[in-house]
Amino acid sequence: MALLYGALVLLIGAALLMTSYILLDRALARNQVLQQLPPGPVTIIDSGGTRYTGWDPTQSQAHIRQDSLSYLLNNGLLYFGVIVLIGSIGGYLLARQALRPVARITATARRLSTKTLSERIGLGGPDDELRELADTFDDMLGRLDAAFSSQRRFVANASHELRTPLAVIQTELDVTLSDPKASVEDLRRMGEVLRDATNRAQRLADALLALARLQGREGQGLEVSEAITINDLIPNAVAAAESEAATRGIVISSEGEAVRTTGDPRLLERVIGNLVENAVRYNVPGGWVRIEVSHDVRGGFPAAIIVVSNSGVAVAPEEVEGLFDAFRRGGRARTQQRGAGLGLSIVKAIVDAHHGAIRAEAQPAGGLRVEIALPLTTTPVAAHAAV
Numbered sequence: 208m209a210l211l212y213g214a215l216v217l218l219i220g221a222a223l224l225m226t227s228y229i230l231l232d233r234a235l236a237r238n239q240v241l242q243q244l245p246p247g248p249v250t251i252i253d254s255g256g257t258r259y260t261g262w263d264p265t266q267s268q269a270h271i272r273q274d275s276l277s278y279l280l281n282n283g284l285l286y287f288g289v290i291v292l293i294g295s296i297g298g299y300l301l302a303r304q305a306l307r308p309v310a311r312i313t314a315t316a317r318r319l320s321t322k323t324l325s326e327r328i329g330l331g332g333p334d335d336e337l338r339e340l341a342d343t344f345d346d347m348l349g350r351l352d353a354a355f356s357s358q359r360r361f362v363a364n365a366s367h368e369l370r371t372p373l374a375v376i377q378t379e380l381d382v383t384l385s386d387p388k389a390s391v392e393d394l395r396r397m398g399e400v401l402r403d404a405t406n407r408a409q410r411l412a413d414a415l416l417a418l419a420r421l422q423g424r425e426g427q428g429l430e431v432s433e434a435i436t437i438n439d440l441i442p443n444a445v446a447a448a449e450s451e452a453a454t455r456g457i458v459i460s461s462e463g464e465a466v467r468t469t470g471d472p473r474l475l476e477r478v479i480g481n482l483v484e485n486a487v488r489y490n491v492p493g494g495w496v497r498i499e500v501s502h503d504v505r506g507g508f509p510a511a512i513i514v515v516s517n518s519g520v521a522v523a524p525e526e527v528e529g530l531f532d533a534f535r536r537g538g539r540a541r542t543q544q545r546g547a548g549l550g551l552s553i554v555k556a557i558v559d560a561h562h563g564a565i566r567a568e569a570q571p572a573g574g575l576r577v578e579i580a581l582p583l584t585t586t587p588v589a590a591h592a593a594v
Contacts, residue, residue, distance in 0.1 A: 212298025217291050224283045231279055232272070308337040312344055324352035369412075372404035379404075431471040434584050437479075437500050437511055438465050440472060444479035445498075448487045456493045459483065463500030466511040467584040470561045475581075479513065481554050482577055486517035490574070494518035502583055505564065509583040519574035527567050527575070531555040554579075 308330050315328050327348060330341035383389050383397040441461050452459050468475075479498070486496040499514040531551045558565045563581040570576055 209295070209299035209302045212302060213291065213295035216294030216298065220287045220290050220294070224280075224287050227283065228276065228279060232276055308341060312341055315344075319348070324348055324355060369408060372408040375404040376401050431473070432469055433472065434467055434469055435472045435475060436465055436467050437475070437513060437581075438463070440476040440479055441498060441500075444476050445483055447480055448484045448496075452487045452496070455487070455490070457487055457490050457496060458494075459487070459496045459498070461498035461500070463498075464502065466500050466502050468511045468561070468581040469584050470581070474557045475561070478554050478557050478579065479515070481551065482515040485551065486515055486519075486575070490517050490519045494574075503580075505580040510563075510580040511583045513579040513581070514576065516570065516576040517574045518572070521573045522569040522575060524569050527569050530567055530575075531565070 311330065312328055315326060318326065327345045328341045329345070330338055379397045379400045383393055386393070438461075445459055445461070449459065451457075483496060483498070490496065494517065496515070496517045499512075499516075501512045501514075503510055503512050505512075531554070555565055558579055558581070561581055563579055565577065565579045567575055567577045
């Protein structure tokens with residue numbers, strides 16, 4: 208940049224010098240006084256009557272013109288060199304000052320690693336393009352820091368969840384096999400414990416795989432996309448939670464209009480199923496779960512609305528925001544509840560893949576209300592009977 212500044216000063220100085228030379232040459236050529244002098248030799252008579260001959264005004268005019276241009280050119284080149292030198296030094300200092308924020312950004316980028324993503328540039332100064340670049344870089348570092356932290360927590364939680372069933376399997380095997388008098392009943396009991404632990408590990412692995420697939424296809428669209436009547440998905444989605452709901456005396460009901468959207472029916476059925484399972488699992492005995500389907504306008508566009516609400520214990524409003532994080536259960540990180548805490552994470556990933564929106568809010572009397580908005584395909588055509 209300093210060389211560019213110096214070259215610019217050089218070109219401007221050369222242009223000014225040539226322009227001055229041309230203008231002075233033309234000014235002398237068009238001088239009215241010099242043009243009025245007679246051509247040829249002129250005889251001069253002084254006051255004493257002495258005659259002097261041989262003075263030629265034309266030659267004097269040429270000498271004056273040549274001397275003036277020579278003076279301009281010689282002295283102009285000297286001053287031109289001084290100006291170029293000063294301009295080059297000034298350009299270097301100006302470039303160094305202007306690029307100091309860039310050097311600061313570069314130094315910060317060189318120091319960064321997965322362990323120093325919390326570092327920021329914090330440029331400050333005038334609100335110009337470099338300040339905007341530094342602020343954008345800081346914002347990017349913040350997003351990267353949050354992403355790496357989230358991935359570290361995810362790996363740690365996944366390792367913990369997988370270690371639990373493996374520890375159960377190892378313990379049961381060690382205890383039972385170390386007993387030389389173990390009966391058939393003991394071996395059968397061990398087999399049942401191992402089966403339950405294996406099923407838990409299998410469900411966790413399936414959930415992790417589903418979540419990874421959904422996040423891996425972000426921005427690539429759905430594998431299956433077809434028109435779906437959301438109400439037709441509810442019976443199969445509810446079926447998986449009916450047994451536990453009946454055992455605890457929880458009533459599941461659904462109501463609303465026949466609403467259609469476009470997407471993958473298998474994934475959307477899983478959305479409703481996961482929400483209902485969570486609503487039953489984090490409920491109170493004798494509670495209720497309600498599914499409502501309607502249509503409304505969200506963000507200026509018609510949307511299919513699915514609301515799953517349930518009774519239950521009170522949830523603090525500040526805990527609601529973390530419900531959709533992986534390995535969160537009821538607003539808290541691990542508890543003794545069944546499941547790995549991936550249900551709502553998978554729900555959010557599926558909703559995002561369908562270009563929808565999801566939000567949850569704590570109900571004053573206890574429990575949650577989860578609302579999903581999906582793009583509406585057609586207007587509702589008929590009322591849907593309650594289940």
